[in-house]
Amino acid sequence: MTENYFLSENNIPYREFFHFGLSVDCVIFGYQNGQLKLLLIKRGADPFKGRLALPGDLVSIDEALDDSATRILKHLTGIDNIFLEQFQTFGSVVRHPAGRVVSVGYFSLVKSENYLPIASGWAETVDWVNISEAQELAFDHDEILAEAIKTLKRKVQTEPVGFELLPEKFTLAELQNLYEQILGSKFDKPNFRKKIMGINLLTPLEEIQENVAHRPAKLYSFNKEEYSRLKKKGLGSIFQNIE
Amino acid sequence: MTENYFLSENNIPYREFFHFGLSVDCVIFGYQNGQLKLLLIKRGADPFKGRLALPGDLVSIDEALDDSATRILKHLTGIDNIFLEQFQTFGSVVRHPAGRVVSVGYFSLVKSENYLPIASGWAETVDWVNISEAQELAFDHDEILAEAIKTLKRKVQTEPVGFELLPEKFTLAELQNLYEQILGSKFDKPNFRKKIMGINLLTPLEEIQENVAHRPAKLYSFNKEEYSRLKKKGLGSIFQNIE
DNA sequence: TCAAAAGTGTTCCGAATACACCCATGC
DNA sequence: GCATGGGTGTATTCGGAACACTTTTGA
Numbered sequence: 021m022t023e024n025y026f027l028s029e030n031n032i033p034y035r036e037f038f039h040f041g042l043s044v045d046c047v048i049f050g051y052q053n054g055q056l057k058l059l060l061i062k063r064g065a066d067p068f069k070g071r072l073a074l075p076g077d078l079v080s081i082d083e084a085l086d087d088s089a090t091r092i093l094k095h096l097t098g099i100d101n102i103f104l105e106q107f108q109t110f111g112s113v114v115r116h117p118a119g120r121v122v123s124v125g126y127f128s129l130v131k132s133e134n135y136l137p138i139a140s141g142w143a144e145t146v147d148w149v150n151i152s153e154a155q156e157l158a159f160d161h162d163e164i165l166a167e168a169i170k171t172l173k174r175k176v177q178t179e180p181v182g183f184e185l186l187p188e189k190f191t192l193a194e195l196q197n198l199y200e201q202i203l204g205s206k207f208d209k210p211n212f213r214k215k216i217m218g219i220n221l222l223t224p225l226e227e228i229q230e231n232v233a234h235r236p237a238k239l240y241s242f243n244k245e246e247y248s249r250l251k252k253k254g255l256g257s258i259f260q261n262i263e
Numbered sequence: 264m265t266e267n268y269f270l271s272e273n274n275i276p277y278r279e280f281f282h283f284g285l286s287v288d289c290v291i292f293g294y295q296n297g298q299l300k301l302l303l304i305k306r307g308a309d310p311f312k313g314r315l316a317l318p319g320d321l322v323s324i325d326e327a328l329d330d331s332a333t334r335i336l337k338h339l340t341g342i343d344n345i346f347l348e349q350f351q352t353f354g355s356v357v358r359h360p361a362g363r364v365v366s367v368g369y370f371s372l373v374k375s376e377n378y379l380p381i382a383s384g385w386a387e388t389v390d391w392v393n394i395s396e397a398q399e400l401a402f403d404h405d406e407i408l409a410e411a412i413k414t415l416k417r418k419v420q421t422e423p424v425g426f427e428l429l430p431e432k433f434t435l436a437e438l439q440n441l442y443e444q445i446l447g448s449k450f451d452k453p454n455f456r457k458k459i460m461g462i463n464l465l466t467p468l469e470e471i472q473e474n475v476a477h478r479p480a481k482l483y484s485f486n487k488e489e490y491s492r493l494k495k496k497g498l499g500s501i502f503q504n505i506e
Numbered sequence: 507t508c509a510a511a512a513g514t515g516t517t518c519c520g521a522a523t524a525c526a527c528c529c530a531t532g533c
Numbered sequence: 534g535c536a537t538g539g540g541t542g543t544a545t546t547c548g549g550a551a552c553a554c555t556t557t558t559g560a
Contacts, residue, residue, distance in 0.1 A: 037284050037321045037323075037324070038283060038284045038362055038363070039281050039324055040281060040282075040284065040285045040322075040324070040365075041280050042285075042354075042365055079280075079283075079354075081280070081363050082363075084354060084355050084356050085353075085354025085365065106351065106352060108349065109328065109349060109352040109367050110328075111285075111322075111327060111328025111329070111331075111367065112327050112328070113325055113326070113327050119281055120281070120324050120325075122285055122328065122365075122367075124352050124354065178417075191512090192513090193511080193512080208549095208550070209513085210514075210515085210551090210552080211549070211551080213513075213514090214548095214549090215548090229512095229558095231559090232511080232559080233509085233510070233511085233558070233560070234509080234510045234511040234512070234557075234559075235511060235512045235556065235558045236511095236512080236557075236558065237511080237512055238512085238513090435539085435540090436538080436539075451522095451523075451525090452538095452539085452540085453523095453524090453525085453541075454522070454523065456540075456541090457521095457522090458521090458522085475531070475537090476531065476532045476533070476536085476537065477531055477532075477536080477537040477539065478529060478530035478531055478538065478539045478540080479530075480538080480539055480540085481540085
């Protein structure tokens with residue numbers, strides 16, 4: 021399929037243009053102990069050997085972009101079976117010392133406790149790092165991360181988030197804390213509860229917290245049907261919809 | 264900068280991976296005579312010669328992605344000085360007959376009347392086409408267009424739209440029609456007016472319509488400062504924001 | 507009995523909705 | 534005058550925001 025009889029307008033065979041590298045970088049958010057986390061590797065190979073970096077690698081020539089993201093993440097961290105979503109592509113000229121590499125950013129949300137990463141490939145170590153400590157990353161990964169965080173904040177406003185990050189059973193305070201962590205602000209407790217209970221999203225369980233030095237909180241789980249329905253449909257709109 | 268002493272983990276020099284083509288495709292929305300339009304070229308070269316297609320071409324190896332989109336659009340259509348925004352990257356394996364080409368989608372909104380496109384390069388013709396007639400495009404451009412329309416609908420909900428599409432002076436009915444065209448639904452006139460006037464977005468002019476067989480409508484223009492402020496800040500949020 | 511966090515209720519206000527109605531123009 | 538679309542006012546409902554209050558636990 022790489023035949024070169026197609027000519028571009030200045031009579032250069034198309035193949036002459038085919039000297040790009042293509043990579044994928046994965047921004048994997050987790051949540052544990054009330055902290056928003058990020059999955060980072062320490063690079064065991066040049067360039068940027070020893071630096072923290074997003075899990076990412078070059079795409080193979082016969083591999084679809086989405087498949088590549090899944091493969092690379094599994095290969096570097098052992099993490100598998102998660103939903104990776106493309107969010108932005110980074111294409112400045114000098115982002116990689118080995119040549120012209122354009123990188124496609126993918127992001128995902130997972131329960132970090134369920135995914136103990138195992139370093140392999142050229143990853144020296146892999147760890148869940150607090151968001152605030154994810155700085156001075158390799159390549160332009162600081163920029164990629166910043167864009168991923170913007171995307172996450174936007175998503176939180178328009179679709180439900182939490183099922184992917186929280187354990188099976190959780191308290192309303194934990195859910196509220198998660199939202200506060202992501203958006204970097206505080207909410208009024210009574211109003212948060214009312215709003216979240218207003219949509220039919222949570223299923224109250226017959227269980228409560230144990231061994232806490234205060235009134236134990238009720239546990240909830242997500243109503244999966246309603247959750248995925250709202251994922252698709254979204255949470256609100258600016259303009260009324262008559263029809 | 265394309266030295267090959269960096270080795271990937273299986274000892275293949277990085278350069279061996281550098282066989283991707285990279286392209287840019289532009290989805291340019293316009294608006295004229297109450298119709299949402301799309302800028303399409305008829306391809307004058309293989310592959311897909313004679314088919315309608317989004318303006319797009321291969322990126323040069325030493326050219327940043329955003330710059331490339333601007334250059335390619337200008338080269339094919341003569342259109343210049345517009346804001347192009349990246350929205351999604353398309354990376355399935357078989358989208359281009361000449362080899363593995365990954366394409367980055369860009370989109371923009373313009374006043375079609377201000378941009379009379381002139382075909383050049385391998386574009387045989389360039390025209391503003393009604394959205395509904397943009398079908399069976401070359402390559403996977405149907406899919407790219409579908410994603411661009413989704414993006415546009417999402418944008419309309421979260422930031423002001425219209426300054427880029429409407430003429431300098433316009434009526435409230437025209438603005439409402441634009442929103443209805445984009446979202447594919449009808450709004451209540453009094454409520455639309457109240458909502459749009461509630462934000463300090465429009466400047467009423469001392470002019471009215473002429474030669475219409477009914478009460479002439481007042482003309483408005485956009486308040487540019489407030490418009491760009493709301494572009495950045497957004498229009499609403501689901502959760503309250505306490506500091 | 508006290509601290510700490512869970513959980514509830516109530517009031518206020520502004521925005522969204524659904525209408526009914528009036529106004530200016532060309533024919 | 535009348536058809537046509539422009540433009541306004543209002544009553545009602547709903548949801549967000551603010552905040553006071555009660556409840557349950559461990560120590």
